[in-house]
Structures are given as C-alpha cells and as structure tokens.
Amino acid sequence: MNTHDASRVSSRTLRDSFTALWRSARAPFFAALTVGLFAHGYAFSNKLLNHDEIESLFGKGATVTSGRWGLELVKVLFPDWSMPWVYGLLSLLLIAAAACLMLETLELRGKALRLVLPALVVSFPSLTGNFCFMFTAAPYAWSFFLTVLAVYLFREGRPRRALLSVPLLVLALGIYQAYISVAATLFLLLMLRDALDGERPVFEIIRFGVKALALLLFSVALYYGVTLLVLRLTGETFNSYVTENVNGTVTLPRRVRMACDAFLYIFSFRSHSLITSEALRYLHIALALAALAALGVVSCRKKKPLHTALLVCLLLLLPLSVCCMYLIMSQESIHTLVLYSFVCVYLLMALAAERVKGLPAGGLMALALSAVVLGNVYFANKCYLKMELQKENAIAFYTTLTARVMSVPGFDENTSLAIVGRQDNLLHRFPELDTELFMGVNAELVNIYSRENLIRSYLGLDIPFADEETLEALEDDPRVLEMAEYPYDGSIRKLGDTIVVRLG
Numbered sequence: 001m002n003t004h005d006a007s008r009v010s011s012r013t014l015r016d017s018f019t020a021l022w023r024s025a026r027a028p029f030f031a032a033l034t035v036g037l038f039a040h041g042y043a044f045s046n047k048l049l050n051h052d053e054i055e056s057l058f059g060k061g062a063t064v065t066s067g068r069w070g071l072e073l074v075k076v077l078f079p080d081w082s083m084p085w086v087y088g089l090l091s092l093l094l095i096a097a098a099a100c101l102m103l104e105t106l107e108l109r110g111k112a113l114r115l116v117l118p119a120l121v122v123s124f125p126s127l128t129g130n131f132c133f134m135f136t137a138a139p140y141a142w143s144f145f146l147t148v149l150a151v152y153l154f155r156e157g158r159p160r161r162a163l164l165s166v167p168l169l170v171l172a173l174g175i176y177q178a179y180i181s182v183a184a185t186l187f188l189l190l191m192l193r194d195a196l197d198g199e200r201p202v203f204e205i206i207r208f209g210v211k212a213l214a215l216l217l218f219s220v221a222l223y224y225g226v227t228l229l230v231l232r233l234t235g236e237t238f239n240s241y242v243t244e245n246v247n248g249t250v251t252l253p254r255r256v257r258m259a260c261d262a263f264l265y266i267f268s269f270r271s272h273s274l275i276t277s278e279a280l281r282y283l284h285i286a287l288a289l290a291a292l293a294a295l296g297v298v299s300c301r302k303k304k305p306l307h308t309a310l311l312v313c314l315l316l317l318l319p320l321s322v323c324c325m326y327l328i329m330s331q332e333s334i335h336t337l338v339l340y341s342f343v344c345v346y347l348l349m350a351l352a353a354e355r356v357k358g359l360p361a362g363g364l365m366a367l368a369l370s371a372v373v374l375g376n377v378y379f380a381n382k383c384y385l386k387m388e389l390q391k392e393n394a395i396a397f398y399t400t401l402t403a404r405v406m407s408v409p410g411f412d413e414n415t416s417l418a419i420v421g422r423q424d425n426l427l428h429r430f431p432e433l434d435t436e437l438f439m440g441v442n443a444e445l446v447n448i449y450s451r452e453n454l455i456r457s458y459l460g461l462d463i464p465f466a467d468e469e470t471l472e473a474l475e476d477d478p479r480v481l482e483m484a485e486y487p488y489d490g491s492i493r494k495l496g497d498t499i500v501v502r503l504g
Contacts, residue, residue, distance in 0.1 A: 025100035032096035032118035035373060039123040039380040043131045044088030048387040049394075049458075050442045054450035056135040057082050057457055065239040069230045070174025074139045082135040091130070091141035095122050098141075098148040105152045106189055106347055112366035113350045120369060123376035125273050125438065126340035128383055132440025133337075136176075143175035144182065144340065151186040154215060162215075169219040170226065177325075180220065181341035184321040187212035188314055189344060193351055195311040196295060198302040202310055245333035252327075259326035262334065263319030263342075272336040273438035276379035280372060287349055287368055294352035294361060318348070335439035346372075383441050386433040390445045393428055398446070398454060402461045404492055405499050414497050417455075418466035420474050421485075421503030422448060466498055474500060 037044075052061060058080050063071040078087065099118035108114060121127075130137045150165040150172065172179055187209070194205045231237060247255055262271070267284055269275040275284050295315070299308045320327075322341045325334060346369060353365035405417060427445075435441045446454055452465045466474070474480050477495075483502040484490040492501050 021100075021104060025104065028100050028103055028114045028118045029096050031115040032099050032122045033092065035119035035377065036092040036096060036122035039377045040088060040092065040128070040131050040384075042381060042384045042388075043134070044085050044092075046384070046388060047084055048132065048134070048384060049391045049454075050132055050387065050440060050445060051447050051450040052133055053082065053135060054446070054454050054458070056133075057453065060136055060139070062239055062241065064230055064234055064236050066242055067177060067227050067238065068175060069227060070143070070171055070176075071136065071139055073171070074142060074175060077142070078138045080135075084134050087134055087138040088131060091127075091137045092122060094138070094141040094145040095127060098145040101145075101148045101152045102186065102344075102347060105148070105155055105186060106193060106351060108347070108350055108354060110350065110354050110362035110366070112363050113354065113369075116366045116369045116373060117346060117350055119373045120346050120376070121343050123373050123380065124340065124343045125276060125376060125379060126336055126338075126343070128376075128380040129336040129438065129440040131380075132383065132387065140176050140337075143172040143179055146172040146175075147179040147182050148186065151183050151190075154212065155187075155190055165215060166219055166222065169215070170223045173219065173223040174226065177223075177328075178338040179340070180216065181322060181324045181339075182344065184216060184324055185318070185341045185344040186347075187216070188317060188321045189347055189351065192311060192314045192318075192348065195307050195314060196298060196302075196351070196355060198304045198307045202306045205310060241333075245330045247326075247328060247330055250330075255327045256320060258331055259323035260319045262323045262326055262331075266339070266342055270437055272334075272339060273379065273435060274336065274339060274342055276375045280375045283368060283371060287365070288345075290365075291349040291352040294356050298352070298355045318345075336437075337439055382433055383435055383438065386430050386435060386441050389430055389433075390427075390441075393430075394446050394454065395458060397427055398451075398459055401486065401501060402455060402459055404487075405463075405501065406461075408492060408494050408499050410494050411499065415494075416464040416466050416470075416498050417501070418471055418474055418498050419451060419501045419503060420471065420480055470498065474498075 055061075060071045060075065060080060063069060078090075096118060099121035102121065103114055103117060108117065130140050146168045150168040153161040153168070154165040156162070169180075169183060190212075191205050191209045194200045194208075195202070250258075265271045266274050267281060267288070269278055269281040275281050292315075295311065299311055302308070322344065323334075323339070324341075325338050329338075349365060349369070350362075353361040356362075405411070429443050455461050455463075474495075479493070479495060480500055480502055483493055483500070485504045486492070486501055492499065494500075
C-alpha cells in the first residue's frame with residue numbers, strides 16, 4: 001500500500017470513528033444542551049457582573065503572569081470581549097461534547113444514565129461558577145474539552161493518538177491548570193472499571209496506570225517548562241496570586257491529608273456549594289454508600305482477590321485524584337471552579353450501578369441523579385438571580401453617587417474623582433439568596449479594583465480618576481477623615497481639583 005492509499009484509509013477510518021461516535025452520543029449531547037440551557041440560559045441572555053467581570057470586560061484577566069499563557073493563545077478563537085450569548089453557547093457546546101466523550105471513554109451504556117450524566121456535567125456548580133466569569137468561560141470550556149479528549153485518545157492505546165494527548169493536555173493546562181485533576185480522575189476510573197470487570201490481568205491494569213501517570217507528569221513538566229520560557233521571553237514574572245498560594249512550605253503528607261479531608265468535606269453542602277442543598281447532601285451520602293456496596297457485591301461475585309485488592313487501592317486514591325490541586329496550591333486558594341473534577345464521582349456511581357445484575361440499579365441511580373440535576377439547575381438560577389439583583393442594586397447606588405458628584409459646585413473638565421474607602425454600607429447583600437462559599441457570586445460586587453470600570457463602562461461617566469498615590473494621601477488627610485460616610489450630608493467634598501467621596 002502506497003502513502004496515498006494509506007492516507008485515504010486513515011482518513012476513512014477517522015471519519016467512520018467520528019460517525020459512530022456521533023450516532024452513539026447524539027441523545028446524550030442534546031440532553032446536555034437542553035439541561036444546560038435551563039441551567040444557564042439566564043446567564044447567556046443577560047450581562048451579569050461580579051468584580052472580576054466588571055474589570056475584565058475587554059480582557060482575559062491575568063494570563064502569562066498566572067501561568068495561563070494558553071489564555072493568550074486562545075484569543076484568536078475567543079477575542080477579548082465578554083459576550084455572554086456567544087461565549088455562553090460555545091462553552092455549553094464544548095462541555096456537552098466533553099461530557100459525551102466521558103461516556104465513551106468509560107464505555108457507559110445504560111440508556112437512562114447516558115442521558116443523566118451529561119446533564120450533571122453541564123449543570124454542575126463548577127460550571128455555574130465559570131459562567132459567573134464570562135470573560136474566561138469559553139477558554140476554560142475549551143481547556144476542559146481538551147483534557148477529556150486527551151484521556152479519550154490515550155485510553156485507546158494507539159501510539160499516534162496517545163502521543164497527541166501530550167500537546168492537548170499541555171495546552172489545556174496552559175489555559176487552566178486545575179483540570180489536571182479531571183484527567184487524573186478519569187484515568188483512575190478507567191483502571192477502576194477494569195479492576196471491577198476482572199477481565200484484564202492486574203499487571204496490565206497497573207501498567208496502564210503507570211503509563212497514564214507518566215503522561216500526566218510529563219505533561220505537567222512540559223507545561224512548566226513552556227511557562228518558564230514564556231515568562232523569560234515576555235520579561236514577566238509570576239504574580240502574587242501564584243507566589244503566595246503555591247504550597248512550597250507544606251510537607252507532602254500534609255498535602256495528601258488536606259486533599260483527602262477536602263474530598264470528604266465536599267459531602268457537607270457548604271463546601272464550595274458543590275452539593276447545593278442539605279437534602280441533596282444526604283442523597284449524595286446515600287448514593288456514595290450504595291455505590292460502594294455495589295462495588296463490593298460485584299467484586300465478591302468475581303472471586304478475583306487480586307482485582308479486589310487493586311479496586312480497594314484505587315478507591316482509596318480517588319480523593320487524592322479529585323482534589324490533587326491541594327498537592328500544589330494552598331487550601332485557601334481552592335475554590336468551586338478548581339473542583340470540577342468532583343463531577344467524575346457521578347461517573348463512578350454509574351459504573352457501579354451498571355454492573356449490578358438482577359436489579360434495576362442503573363435506572364434507580366439515574367432517577368436519583370436526576371434529583372441532583374434538578375437541584376443544580378435551581379442553584380444555578382438562584383446564583384444568576386442574585387448576580388442580577390446585586391448588579392441592579394450597585395448600578396442604582398453608583399448612578400445616584402455620580403449624579404451627586406456632577407452636581408458639586410465647581411465640577412468642570414479639570415475635575416478628577418477620588419472615592420476613598422472600601423465598603424458600600426448601604427448596598428444590600430441579599431442574604432435571602434444564600435450562596436455561601438460559592439465562587440462567582442461575590443458579596444463585594446464593586447471593590448477598589450472594579451469601581452472605576454463600573455462607573456466608566458456601565459454608567460458612562462468618563463471622568464478622570466485620582467491615581468493610587470493621591471488616594472493613599474487622601475485616606476490620611478484630616479479633611480477627609482472628618483467627612484461623613486456616604487450617602488449622608490458632608491460625604492462629598494471638593495478638594496482642589498478633586499472631588500472626594502468618602503465611603504465607610
């Protein structure tokens with residue numbers, strides 16, 4: 001066979017594989033899109049705000065300095081405009097596709113579960129958190145898709161496709177480093193599935209795990225090398241977020257303990273809101289226990305002690321793979337977006353349920369997980385409602401403030417604005433919509449970093465703002481210290497060419 005014929009055969013094989021994949025994944029894909037629109041459609045059709053979103057209306061935030069050089073590269077695909085409808089839909093399409101690849105990677109075949117699991121992936125609170133930061137939502141979705149695709153290609157065992165996993169994973173890490181935990185957990189689930197089925201020799205399963213670990217370590221090392229090269233070429237350095245939150249002084253045993261504790265604590269619904277209500281907390285605990293029981297029953301029926309021992313070891317490693325970012329970052333820097341890998345726990349529950357013979361375990365598991373989907377959809381819309389109310393509240397507050405500023409005697413083209421203080425004491429925080437510990441809906445919607453951009457880009461007052469040095473001097477100025485707090489009489493005063501507003 002000549003090169004031209006081989007190329008045609010390869011092209012036909014790839015096309016046939018894609019066609020077969022599409023036929024298998026059509027229903028799960030459209031189920032994910034439907035649920036995703038119910039969960040996030042409000043965020044796509046409205047311009048919601050938090051302090052980072054206000055600041056990054058025309059940007060991607062910190063890129064190279066946070067090790068996310070991939071965010072600079074993907075500006076070709078996703079320009080620096082925070083467009084909720086376009087980027088929201090693109091993100092949903094990518095996440096839905098990734099969810100379908102997860103099903104194919106683990107070869108989950110239960111019809112009901114194949115509809116519910118993608119719905120869980122697209123409604124999971126970590127994705128809701130991503131959509132709170134719409135300016136990076138599409139790049140992060142692309143990173144998630146590349147991560148899952150890398151695992152999907154590697155598990156097939158074909159050398160060329162396996163090699164392709166490396167650049168895919170490196171680029172994914174260059175966009176968002178936290179998704180290394182998604183890859184690690186999917187590899188662990190592949191091994192766990194094979195140990196449960198008992199068809200492959202234990203040595204062969206372990207050998208696959210060693211190869212997968214080597215892929216992860218090599219990809220991380222290559223990513224770090226590229227990051228250092230980019231920093232050197234651009235003359236940049238890591239920002240304070242990186243330097244202050246890397247776990248350089250924490251011992252490895254302590255990091256492992258932190259990861260395991262964090263995994264168990266997720267089952268308290270207050271942990272980053274990954275479980276969205278007290279009722280769903282108990283449901284998650286029940287489902288986890290049921291899955292463990294199913295794994296035990298299936299494993300005992302196989303009567304293969306080596307496979308059972310490997311299964312137990314892999315289950316013990318699951319918390320470490322899901323929360324492996326605790327091995328790198330400080331506990332305080334871990335938030336809702338970082339823990340998207342917890343969604344893989346639902347895949348494990350599905351694996352266990354599908355292998356129970358003689359009982360409708362798959363259907364019951366799908367029904368129970370549907371309740372989780374419903375809870376996630378309600379929670380997402382609660383978050384978006386709170387963001388909308390906070391935005392309206394803040395815009396009304398600052399519209400009044402700027403109107404009073406412009407009415408100060410002596411306001412002219414040479415006037416600058418200085419807002420001193422951090423707290424907007426009269427802004428309502430909407431405690432009725434509790435999203436405690438959830439990353440995305442910020443109580444401090446407008447802060448010293450985002451206030452100027454809110455007034456300029458959303459209120460239309462293009463007034464010069466006092467520089468940082470002037471603000472620091474004004475904070476200690478006796479004339480400012482004797483002023484009342486806004487909005488009370490005496491809280492706005494003109495000092496020279498600067499109009500000063502004193503917040504709390």
